[in-house]
Amino acid sequence: MTANDNASPPIAPASSHLQRKTALEGQYPPVPSICVVTGGTGFVGNRLVEMLVERGAQKVISFDVVPPPADAWDHPNIEWRVGDITDKAAVDELLSVPGIGCVWHNAAAVGPFHPKPLYYKVNYEGTLNIIESAKKHGINKIVFSSSPSTRFTGEDVDGLREDEMPKLPLKRYMQTYAETKAMADMEISKVCTDEFMTVSVAPHQVYGPRDNLFLPNLLEAAMSGALRIFGNGYNRICFTHVDNYCHGLIIAERALYPDSPALGKFYIVTDGHTHPNGEQYLIFWKILDEAVIAMGFTSLWSKMKLPTLLLMFLAIICDFIGKLLGITVKLNKFNVTVLTMHRWFDIQNAEKDLGFQPIIGFREGWDETKEWFKENWLPKQARSANVIGIASSTQQKIDIQDMSSKKVR
Numbered sequence: 463m464t465a466n467d468n469a470s471p472p473i474a475p476a477s478s479h480l481q482r483k484t485a486l487e488g489q490y491p492p493v494p495s496i497c498v499v500t501g502g503t504g505f506v507g508n509r510l511v512e513m514l515v516e517r518g519a520q521k522v523i524s525f526d527v528v529p530p531p532a533d534a535w536d537h538p539n540i541e542w543r544v545g546d547i548t549d550k551a552a553v554d555e556l557l558s559v560p561g562i563g564c565v566w567h568n569a570a571a572v573g574p575f576h577p578k579p580l581y582y583k584v585n586y587e588g589t590l591n592i593i594e595s596a597k598k599h600g601i602n603k604i605v606f607s608s609s610p611s612t613r614f615t616g617e618d619v620d621g622l623r624e625d626e627m628p629k630l631p632l633k634r635y636m637q638t639y640a641e642t643k644a645m646a647d648m649e650i651s652k653v654c655t656d657e658f659m660t661v662s663v664a665p666h667q668v669y670g671p672r673d674n675l676f677l678p679n680l681l682e683a684a685m686s687g688a689l690r691i692f693g694n695g696y697n698r699i700c701f702t703h704v705d706n707y708c709h710g711l712i713i714a715e716r717a718l719y720p721d722s723p724a725l726g727k728f729y730i731v732t733d734g735h736t737h738p739n740g741e742q743y744l745i746f747w748k749i750l751d752e753a754v755i756a757m758g759f760t761s762l763w764s765k766m767k768l769p770t771l772l773l774m775f776l777a778i779i780c781d782f783i784g785k786l787l788g789i790t791v792k793l794n795k796f797n798v799t800v801l802t803m804h805r806w807f808d809i810q811n812a813e814k815d816l817g818f819q820p821i822i823g824f825r826e827g828w829d830e831t832k833e834w835f836k837e838n839w840l841p842k843q844a845r846s847a848n849v850i851g852i853a854s855s856t857q858q859k860i861d862i863q864d865m866s867s868k869k870v871r
């Protein structure tokens with residue numbers, strides 16, 4: 463891939479049509495010349511690396527335990543460094559590069575599928591390493607990828623702003639992932655000053671081309687015929703297109719200046735008012751069903767719904783069996799809760815303090831995502847999915863992450 467001339471910005475070759483169009487037609491503020499993205503080969507991180515280069519970064523260092531994917535952008539401004547944030551020395555070496563304008567700390571053990579100690583090690587201790595090293599090397603900006611689940615209690619979240627959600631620390635977290643992301647979030651906020659500026663930005667339910675966790679797992683279950691609507695199917699959820707999330711993360715760096723209202727704060731960015739009917743939510747099972755039908759599978763709405771109480775009962779049994787056999791079972795208490803509760807936010811704080819607006823509208827983003835899965839995901843599927851296992855692409859990544867962190871002492 464050659465660097466583009468001045469007339470057209472460089473565009474990541476793996477971008478979808480919509481991502482390309484949005485990158486070319488949008489007017490975006492400048493980005494730091496030298497950027498670091500931890501977790502840069504993940505779903506979000508990879509796109510973040512690409513968008514930073516598209517917006518003019520001269521050097522973006524991706525730092526991830528998982529090597530870059532086959533379609534990773536081979537661009538002279540990108541360094542794909544393989545490394546582990548739980549390895550203090552490696553983090554120190556990473557952040558000793560002179561002139562780093564901002565660290566986007568995005569690496570995390572994500573999802574419910576890792577062994578518990580790994581969440582603490584990666585999400586909490588890894589974040590401490592990033593903070594300590596950034597301070598040591600005089601880097602004064604960190605944008606942290608947080609999660610709304612840090613503030614979930616299991617109660618419905620039906621259109622709340624961040625400041626209306628429970629304050630950290632919570633008495634009890636719904637999963638270790640959420641707990642350790644919350645621990646990291648609190649550290650990120652605690653260290654924030656006018657000289658060492660930090661902010662947390664969270665998405666909700668990221669989707670888009672190249673997603674290898676959310677949609678593949680649900681579509682695999684739908685393909686096997688096992689997926690049913692949980693509860694009455696009318697729970698309200700908000701989504702965040704991967705480009706909207708990365709845009710939020712990128713512009714959050716611009717909001718880091720002395721006395722900024724964003725300093726040390728937590729924001730959620732979503733597809734906002736581009737959700738159906740100008741609301742800030744969609745009906746989860748209706749929208750998911752669009753993807754199920756687009757793949758040629760039977761509509762979930764033509765099948766029997768599973769009552770929440772029955773699901774909870776089964777999930778408790780599955781959690782017990784999973785623990786006993788040391789396997790990951792998709793039907794668990796956490797999944798039943800999040801797939802039946804309302805989970806959507808009012809993003810007015812991010813609009814006001816970060817100047818955030820979605821750059822890709824939900825309808826066009828979702829339609830393209832369905833197309834992308836039909837063309838790129840569907841042909842690769844063997845008809846062997848079940849409710850016990852998790853998507854094979856997800857499992858491969860998990861194995862590398864788990865193995866790598868075991869090596870670090």
Ligand SMILES: NC(=O)c1ccc[n+]([C@@H]2O[C@H](COP(=O)([O-])OP(=O)(O)OC[C@H]3O[C@@H](n4cnc5c(N)ncnc54)[C@H](O)[C@@H]3O)[C@@H](O)[C@H]2O)c1
Nearest residue numbers: 501503504505506526527528546547568569570607609668
């Ligand atoms: N996808 C979502 O819906 C969602 C929702 C809320 C928050 N987030 C946050 O967004 C960020 C990115 O998530 P994602 O969806 O891209 O997940 P992902 O799993 O695709 O990306 C995370 C990346 O971090 C890397 N990583 C894990 N352990 C590491 C280590 N020890 N050292 C270096 N790298 C390591 C992984 O290899 C992976 O590439 C995470 O911080 C996550 O908590 C995502």
